Amino acid sequence: MMGVLSAKFRLFIRKPWMFLITSVICIVFALLIGEANKKEIRVPVYSDLSKKEVTDLFHSLQQSDLFTFEWMDEDDVHKLVSEGKVVAGVKLEKDDFRLIVSSKTANVYLIGQYVQKVYTKEMQTKKIIESATKNPNISVENVKDALHDAKTHPIFTLEKKRFRGEETVIIDGQLQSIFGFSLFFVIYTIAYNVLYILIEKREGIWNRMILSPIKKWEIYAGNLIYSFIMGYIQVALILVVFRFAIGIDFHGKLLTIFLLLIPYVFAIVALSIFITGIAKNVQQFNAILPLIAVSMAMIGGAYWPLEIVSSNVLLTLSKFVPVTYGMELLKRAVIYGDSFTDLLYPISILCFMGVVLAGLGINIMERRHVA
Template sequence: MRAIIQSKFRIFLRKPWLFIIMTVVCIMFAFFIGKNTYSKITVPIHTNLPQEEYDVLLKKLNESDLFIFEQRSSNEVRNDVKNGSAEAGLHIEGEEVTLIANAETGNVPLLNQYVQTVYTEYLQKKELLNTVEAQDEKDKLEEVWDTALTNPIFTVEQENFRNKESKVIDTQLQGIFGFSLFFVIYTIAFNVIHILEEKEDRIWNRMIVSSVKKWEIYAGNLIYSFLMGYVQVVLVFITFHFGAGVDFYGGFVKTLIILIPYVLAIVSLCMLLAGISKTTRQYNALVPLFSVSLAMLGGAYWPIEIVSSDFMLMLSNISPLLYGMEALKGATIFDYGYMELFKPISVLMLMAVVMMGFGINLMEKRT
């Protein structure tokens, strides 16, 4: 078995271009899809406030989930808006807030409302602190202010798109996860096809006559296919996490663990397709048919949360990509623990065992 794996890697080192191209294409698709979807809006800001006061205000403004505020000079703010590199800019002087915008986009009213709310609160706190002179009294007032904000006398329940009935969707991670899980199917399929090719070329007959056992031949090919698929997805995740600074919500290590049962399930799927196929031509026709269909059903191209058809949701349960996406989103966006991730992982492992068993059984019946 070890010799088979070593020979596969030697062949890969001589012809690594298919693996490299598939990895690069996956990164490009995920990058451009994620770039064209939701991201925070950068807002240049200029103010005449003292630097200490400005730092406090900037920290408060940057608590927004929609906007990022960056300090610029007055001319830079106007140039950014004029050139279209920023939807709007801010100029704050004293108690006046001036909003600079070229066009009234949908984000401008939201920006204006948010800045007015934050800055009004900032001025109120500043006026309150100015009523006393002693530093210890200012510290007490600030403590009371913060306590009132964190533990108010009464609360207001706000209904918006992030309430319990709605779904939280990170479109950047959606693109990365979706296209990574989709393209790895082709990488694994192009390695599993070697089993069919070797059977057609009668190479297996010569290996079986030698001291190599049949299960070792299967294991060597499948382990190599698993490693190539796993390495590809890990490379994509590392590129985005460490290279592009994509936020995995502290669940990066969990995603690498979750990839193991998913890649195993895809290896088993490709083995099942190889067992169904009588020739490599049939196999090459079945791979794109199944991969695209399962990706669409599993929510790789678009979030499964936006699908409203009960029939389509029922069909999606047969797709390994559904459980892979569910586990990856759970480990990142929703911060699930391993017990909460047990269900999608166990389903993937069950799929891997069942499809591998049927695939090898079908292939052995034809030999």
């Protein structure tokens, strides 16, 4: 078995291009669609005052989780608003602000409320400092230090929690695209590695290996373990790129994701064995694989969340697709924060699928002559 693995890895080192190309394509697709699904709203900002005069105010505006405030020239702000590329722009003034809008939408009101809130806090701080300057018995520096301490070390702390009912759905467009395309593209990587079993049988390589001291189960094990390793490395590599190069933190669950990928990759290896078993030749395999992979991605929620699907037929079909349970594992662990115990059901389903499909695939390959 180790000899088979060694030979496979040497062949990969000689021709790693397919692996690298599919990885890059997956990252590009996930980036493009993830950017389109970002929840942050871009808001350009300008002022007739010097940037130094509004530095503290602008810094306070940038603390928002929903809005991304960007400093620009006045002409650029008006151009973006008039072209409809942003919902609104903001002009910062000394004691007030102005919204530049082309049409009134719900987001315009949210932006106005947020900027008003920031201005109110800044004005309160400003009034306190002005009052201190008028009193000769009070040190302005002491007042500023006290305000800073009050902000950084408040007497009271508030803990914010979200109330979520059992039927509430959370959709994160960015994570949806990353998880979906990662699970989709790895199907091709794994399947085309398993395909070598079919190629080697057709070319008579298996007959020569069987005549050698190596056992048949070791040949199968070497091929399947290699396919599993390559598929797992590809998904892990893609997620590592998103985590450390692009800055997606996965809610601190990256190591959990690595663990949860194991049953999914195992199920896809088993599915690939089954497809290889029913395909009579490479041409049939090349025709069957895209059909099954794309169908599973659509039905299993890799392209769009299953939560928005209302068809009972499609939801029923999704129960028989490994991608469904792979997406469920990742989203429930990362977005909903479910524990490992809560995820035992999808894990067990993937393991069951893997065992059944692998058994059927190997049995079919052993019984049928490969053309």
